[in-house]
Amino acid sequence: MLINTTKTKCMVKSKEPVRCKLEIDGKMVEQVKEFTYLGADITSYGDLKRVVRNQTMKASTISGCLQDIVWCNKYLNIDSKIRIYKTAIRPIMTYAAETRPDTAWT
Incomplete structure (x- = not known):
């Protein structure tokens, strides 16, 4: 399976800001605090x-x-x-x- 690292984002769901260092094939995955998935807004801080x-x-x-x-x-x-x-x-x-x-x- 191929993962497009430029389109892939990661998010940590927690009360305090936490830095997640996720790496795929030597490329860092961008961490976001919020995104829209199927029309619903999802935030890391709720x-x-x-x-x-x-x-x-x-x-x-x-x-x-x-x-x-x-x-x-x-x-x-x-x-x-x-x-x-x-x-x-x-x-x-x-x-x-x-x-x-x-x-x-x-």
């Missing part, structure tokens, strides 16, 4: 407020795009609006919630 705020902003953006089309449409049934919310907005807000820590590290 910044829970920022992660929740980012997911809420993504859901709010999508909800705003649907403002004229769905929410202000008087011909659309309220049950249809609820179904759209449950299938389009709520999953964006709760995406990766099961992998978040319950509390932020202090």
Whole structure:
């Protein structure tokens, strides 16, 4: 298996900053404090407020795009609006919630 060392990053998850010296084929792997994986922000220090705020902003953006089309449409049934919310907005807000820590590290 070949590993692209220029695209590979490493991260140490801890309360205090820790330097990790990871080397592949004689090349140092860059250490990062945060990155986005499949749309979810992952941080080494567990910044829970920022992660929740980012997911809420993504859901709010999508909800705003649907403002004229769905929410202000008087011909659309309220049950249809609820179904759209449950299938389009709520999953964006709760995406990766099961992998978040319950509390932020202090």
